[in-house]
Amino acid sequence: MATESKPPFPPFTRETAQHKVKTAQAAWNSKDLELVQYAYTPDSIWRNRDTFLQGREQIVEFLRKKWAKEQGYRLRKELFAFTDDKIAVQFWYEWHDETGQWWRTYGLEDWTFAKNGLMRKRQMSGNDVKITEEERWFKEGVDVDAVEISERHW
Structure with missing residues (x-):
């Protein structure tokens, strides 16, 4: 739809880039597929580790499977860098598999935005570590932004 938009719009400032990052964090933590999919252009392209996707339909199906597998999912994203229409993010999230084994996933994302503020490209690289x-950092009732994450955790 030509009328779709999601402020703030490029070019980004530190403040508007930070807003995009925390809005994305909240949306992904909600696991609301309707909310999440409309942050992306209808033809958005993704690389998520070794998976390549294009378009909202593929994104929704990917996220549906991801969140079915990754139980107890809690995510934190932090602004790493930005330019006019790009934002780089570092992230950490925790989840457990069907056996109850907990994992923490560490990674980086590279986002490129269209002029209407929707993300047109997302590239993610991540690694899973058993914990x-x-x-665990992100336990029930704990605000993910309140957890102090320092270099010693790496």
């Missing part, structure tokens, strides 16, 4: 219940 114990005691090593």
Whole structure:
């Protein structure tokens, strides 16, 4: 749809880039496919690790399968860098598999935006690390932004 838009719009400032990052974090943590899909252009292209997608339909199907597998999903995104129409993000998220094994996924994302503020390209690289219940950062009732993440966690 030509009338779709999602402010803030490029060119980004530190403040507007930060807003985009935290809005994306909240949307992904909601796991609301209707909300998440409309942050992307109808023909958005993605690389998620070794998976390549194009268009909202493929994005929704990918996320549906991802969130069915990754139970207890909690995500934090932080602004890494930005330019006029691009934002780089570092992220961490925790989840458990069907056996109850907890994982933390670390990674980086590279986003490119259309003039209407929708993301037209997303590239993600990430690595999964097994963790114990005691090593979890994002437990129920804890605000993901309130967790102090320092270099010692890497």
